[in-house]
Amino acid sequence: MAAAAPPANPASITTLAVERSLASRKRDWLGQVFQVVLLLSLILSLAIIVFLLSNVLGGAWRVWTDRGTDFLTEGGSRQAEAAGVWQGIRGTLTLVGFVVLLAFPIGIASAIYLEEYAPDNTLTKFINVNIRNLTGVPSVVYGLLGLAVFVRTFGLDRNDEGGLTGGKSVISAGLTLAVLVLPIVIITSAEAIRAVPRSIREAGYGVGASRWEVTRMLVLPSAAPGILTGTVLAISRAMGEAAPILLIGANTGFFSSGNQSFVEQLQGTFTALPAVIFGWARETSEFRDVTAAAIFVLLVITVLANGTAVWLRNRFEKQW
Amino acid sequence: MNQLTEQTLVTVTLPESSPERSGDAANRADDDSVFSLRGVNVHYGSFHAVRDITMEIPRRQITALIGPSGCGKSTLLRCFNRMNDLITTAKVSGSVIYNGENLYDSYVDAVEVRRRIGMVFQKPNPFPKSIYDNIAFGPKVNGIKGNMDDLVEQALRDAALWDEVKDKLKQNAYGLSGGQQQRMCIARAIAVQPDVILMDEPCSALDPIASARIEDLMTELKAQYTIVIVTHNMQQAARVSDRTAFFTVEVDEARSSRTGILVEFDTAQRIFTNPSDSRTEAYITGRFG
Numbered sequence: 251m252a253a254a255a256p257p258a259n260p261a262s263i264t265t266l267a268v269e270r271s272l273a274s275r276k277r278d279w280l281g282q283v284f285q286v287v288l289l290l291s292l293i294l295s296l297a298i299i300v301f302l303l304s305n306v307l308g309g310a311w312r313v314w315t316d317r318g319t320d321f322l323t324e325g326g327s328r329q330a331e332a333a334g335v336w337q338g339i340r341g342t343l344t345l346v347g348f349v350v351l352l353a354f355p356i357g358i359a360s361a362i363y364l365e366e367y368a369p370d371n372t373l374t375k376f377i378n379v380n381i382r383n384l385t386g387v388p389s390v391v392y393g394l395l396g397l398a399v400f401v402r403t404f405g406l407d408r409n410d411e412g413g414l415t416g417g418k419s420v421i422s423a424g425l426t427l428a429v430l431v432l433p434i435v436i437i438t439s440a441e442a443i444r445a446v447p448r449s450i451r452e453a454g455y456g457v458g459a460s461r462w463e464v465t466r467m468l469v470l471p472s473a474a475p476g477i478l479t480g481t482v483l484a485i486s487r488a489m490g491e492a493a494p495i496l497l498i499g500a501n502t503g504f505f506s507s508g509n510q511s512f513v514e515q516l517q518g519t520f521t522a523l524p525a526v527i528f529g530w531a532r533e534t535s536e537f538r539d540v541t542a543a544a545i546f547v548l549l550v551i552t553v554l555a556n557g558t559a560v561w562l563r564n565r566f567e568k569q570w
Numbered sequence: 571m572n573q574l575t576e577q578t579l580v581t582v583t584l585p586e587s588s589p590e591r592s593g594d595a596a597n598r599a600d601d602d603s604v605f606s607l608r609g610v611n612v613h614y615g616s617f618h619a620v621r622d623i624t625m626e627i628p629r630r631q632i633t634a635l636i637g638p639s640g641c642g643k644s645t646l647l648r649c650f651n652r653m654n655d656l657i658t659t660a661k662v663s664g665s666v667i668y669n670g671e672n673l674y675d676s677y678v679d680a681v682e683v684r685r686r687i688g689m690v691f692q693k694p695n696p697f698p699k700s701i702y703d704n705i706a707f708g709p710k711v712n713g714i715k716g717n718m719d720d721l722v723e724q725a726l727r728d729a730a731l732w733d734e735v736k737d738k739l740k741q742n743a744y745g746l747s748g749g750q751q752q753r754m755c756i757a758r759a760i761a762v763q764p765d766v767i768l769m770d771e772p773c774s775a776l777d778p779i780a781s782a783r784i785e786d787l788m789t790e791l792k793a794q795y796t797i798v799i800v801t802h803n804m805q806q807a808a809r810v811s812d813r814t815a816f817f818t819v820e821v822d823e824a825r826s827s828r829t830g831i832l833v834e835f836d837t838a839q840r841i842f843t844n845p846s847d848s849r850t851e852a853y854i855t856g857r858f859g
Contacts, residue, residue: 449693
């Protein structure tokens with residue numbers, strides 16, 4: 251026993267040496283500077299957001315205390331005290347409806363085709379690259395496209411009067427926004443589908459499932475959270491875009507009302523929240539507060555839409 | 571037609587009869603094999619992965635494919651149920667005759683092939699679903715009639731997993747241990763009542779105890795199923811297989827290409843005790859690979 255125990259002295263020397271080698275490292279100055287730079291960047295971005303938000307919230311609060319929910323239910327007006335955002339809310343929600351009904355099914359279907367069915371050849375690669383490029387095209391270009399195709403070509407009949415889409419109408423704007431977000435939906439859905447591990451597909455094929463069964467029962471449910479994330483991005487983008495809908499004529503008119511049929515309403519004039527905000531921002535200083543309030547309403551709607559999609563996504567994830 | 575071909579061709583690597591097989595079985599060589607491979611070549615694009623494989627897979631036995639990495643044994647295994655179809659660049663030539671039908675004939679539906687010839691993969695790959703849904707998936711897509719609960723129970727019992735999971739069938743399969751997941755994958759393959767089970771290195775991701783359980787399971791399953799297993803583990807091949815095929819890589823320095831070839835195919839006992847090819851001997855004695 252005694253022979254096996256090491257002498258006390260050498261042991262303490264070893265301990266000291268270890269301590270010194272652990273403690274004597276130089277301070278990592280560059281790393282510290284880097285950390286401070288990162289923190290400052292974060293603070294700067296937050297400060298900008300806080301400044302903008304406080305500006306908006308101030309105006310929104312004054313409108314809320316003065317007029318309460320009237321601001322939400324009133325239509326447009328030449329007087330700042332009477333102007334409300336109801337037309338804008340209705341327009342924005344209708345346009346989002348177009349996006350959901352048109353861009354989502356077509357976009358997700360295209361993504362499934364590109365990932366699961368298309369042969370892996372040059373043409374497919376070419377198409378993929380171009381869809382990716384389309385996501386980077388400025389929205390004003392989509393506005394011009396909508397103006398040329400939906401407003402002019404499909405919108406005017408031989409007598410230069412309202413045709414299929416009714417010219418500068420809800421339909422034209424909805425179609426334009428749907429086309430605008432289509433590449434985003436395709437790319438994000440395709441990425442979600444691609445992220446489903448090969449092993450899951452192989453397992454499905456291994457028990458005799460067809461390609462359709464593997465896609466429908468295994469790949470799509472696994473990709474659903476990712477696809478939903480893409481749709482969130484698409485909805486937010488569609489709600490926030492001002493340039494294309496201004497080009498298509500959102501600023502000139504409001505929702506037609508009266509005893510029109512549903513189709514006639516869709517073929518009629520329209521507005522949406524970004525257009526309302528744009529219009530009011532150009533008015534006199536009396537409109538400053540209502541502009542802030544309208545921005546706040548748009549923010550709330552966007553957050554609500556995002557929240558719904560996140561909630562749906564979490565639900566899908568839990569089902570597994 | 572196919573029967574004629576089988577009789578006229580001579581399989582060089584296969585001895586006419588082997589001491590292990592019963593005299594009765596040896597006399598009915600054609601009925602006795604589930605697969606007859608005739609000059610099978612696999613290319614991935616310009617890469618020649620496997621060359622001129624001709625072999626017979628006996629019914630209700632375990633056939634092990636062994637050999638060093640890159641010798642094409644997994645590639646060959648994936649020809650048995652047309653899993654190579656999923657790789658767009660893969661091209662299979664020659665014939666893979668399954669019970670008299672060439673699986674690569676144009677009229678053959680790969681989906682039907684895979685339903686009869688199941689597969690267990692290298693890494694356990696449960697669906698991200700409950701244990702019950704994992705097992706029920708195959709029968710469901712194949713329209714197998716009968717009480718699904720009984721089907722699931724039977725498959726899990728056959729895979730020696732029932733007692734461990736019977737109280738948590740509705741729980742996610744990813745909650746199981748690696749070995750349990752792999753046995754669940756075997757149960758999933760069994761659930762569609764296949765004829766053959768292909769196993770592509772089924773134990774390579776498992777610890778020795780879990781591997782031993784899978785090996786026991788294979789030995790039990792061969793009473794009902796034909797099993798073809800690819801393994802890196804020579805001891806495993808020696809323990810479980812009835813017949814063993816040794817593959818190796820032929821390296822062509824001039825064209826810097828590597829091609830898998832079949833060196834020797836015989837009873838496991840012969841391969842591991844008295845191989846006739848020096849390359850086999852070098853491999854099994856651990857001199858390379």
